Amino acid sequence: MPDILKVYTFHIRKGVTFTDGTPCDAFAIKANFDAILENRARHTWLEMMHLLEKVDAPDAQTFRIFMKAPYWPMLTELGVTRPFAIISPKAMKNGSTKNGVTAYVGTGPYKLTKVVTDEYAVFEANENYWGEQPKIKRVVVKVIPDNQTRILALEKGEIDLIWGKNMLDADALNKYKDSKGFGVALSAPTSTRHIVLNGQNPVLADIHVRKALQHATNRVAIAKGVFHNTELPADTLYARSVPYCDIDLKPYEYDMAKAARILDEAGWKPGSDGIRQKDGKRMELGLLYNSNSVTEKTIAEYLQHEYGKLGIKVSLRGEEEQSYRDNMKNGLFDMIFNICWGMPYDPQSSMAAMRQRVYGDYAAQLSLPDKAQIDAAITEIMSSTDPVRRQELFTFALTHLHEDAIYIPLTY
Structure with a gap:
């Protein structure tokens, strides 16, 4: 099989930094992939992990992935959060993520400013984001495991939005569809x-x-x-x-x-x-x-x-x-x-x-x-x-x- 079908070369955007100021260059991306590959066994539910042979970064703006065989869904799978979310190497533990990280530091339009595990997380606009600035400057995401408690929080105005599948039962959805005070939006089918x-x-x-x-x-x-x-x-x-x-x-x-x-x-x-x-x-x-x-x-x-x-x-x-x-x-x-x-x-x-x-x-x-x-x-x-x-x-x-x-x- 021609090697051209097994090697992907990425040219990294210049000037992008993580929210801790670390450059997001090819070396930082390679550090993330090295950490993922070190923990490969945990990610073998994703077919790409069986075929990913090695990665390298010949310079700061060039990152390459070498595959054992052609794999047409690779670009799709690279775009999923788990396990390919890229974090600042400074947030890793001794260059690894296998035993967790010291902080959650990315390059996106928001930066995580506070998190209380299993309770809430606060995101604020990243003033150094390389793309368009978000119009909403602060987002608080709350963890509310119980269905009825989520509904009460919405009705009391403690939260503004409930999002995601299985977050509301059908009775609640039906109730809100006919309510003047709330709106309901449903996507086309995404799964079965x-x-x-x-x-x-x-x-x-x-x-x-x-x-x-x-x-x-x-x-x-x-x-x-x-x-x-x-x-x-x-x-x-x-x-x-x-x-x-x-x-x-x-x-x-x-x-x-x-x-x-x-x-x-x-x-x-x-x-x-x-x-x-x-x-x-x-x-x-x-x-x-x-x-x-x-x-x-x-x-x-x-x-x-x-x-x-x-x-x-x-x-x-x-x-x-x-x-x-x-x-x-x-x-x-x-x-x-x-x-x-x-x-x-x-x-x-x-x-x-x-x-x-x-x-x-x-x-x-x-x-x-x-x-x-x-x-x-x-x-x-x-x-x-x-x-x-x-x-x-x-x-x-x-x-x-x-x-x-x-x-x-x-x-x-």
Whole structure:
């Protein structure tokens, strides 16, 4: 492969300084990359970290990245905050960030002037910013974990804005949409709320069970009843608006009679207690959700009731976020709530991570008969320099995942 496809040369803007006065030149950028590479193992969820071979700075205005192979999403991934936020080398600990930093010092339009961990941070306009000065001179960002407390703070005028996904439940959003005193703005879909089915579970290893669950999931009712249509029903893992994902996939329509027929024909018959069973296995599944999410708990209770009509016993378990994520990563679940990574990670970065234990995708897909083919397609996607070929490979991988029914899309 020609080296020109594996070496990126950046010419650094002159005159840019960090807010502590340190020049942001190629040497400072190299110091940041050296720190990231020292801690590479922590960032391997990002495919670029597997392919980044080395960096150098031949002079103050030139920075180069050397890759082991061509990687078309590289510029996109360089633009994400984690792990590529560039800080002043003076804020590092002995030239490293592995054990934290001494301060948060960047080059942006604002400088951090005060921070109280888990409470608030104060940002003030950076008078030495190289670009246009911000019109708002001071911003205070408050950490308010509880949904109801956030709402009360907004209504009391203690905060001016609540921003981000899952920061307000649908009832609150609906209330504010019709209020004269508040405004609500919603973006186009950026990610997909879904449930991951673990194919290593003996019951879910049967594709007929997975397809029955697809047909037994009323996405329209969830979108309307839980989200008041602020989130729309999802038919596929990624919305068609996501690059490379506007492909022809047949949705699993909501049809409880069809779901029951699929299970009957596959040999899953109701027992004396109404729970289906086959070859001594009872159709008992656990659904794991993030206990910090009121929305996930509400959907989980709804699906428990709906799937119960089919003779599927679903046990619900809510865990705090870190425990929930640890179980997801290690494949310790039957069914689990998840959400696509969103822009700019989708679909390339999130699909690249399906090939390793980053989230629950790897464990869920491990028993699929076409797992090796899907992984091979994803691997080729990452190094392909031909957008037509990339589309062919995305279509192949996404079609197989859809037909394998390993994800139950809920809402966009």
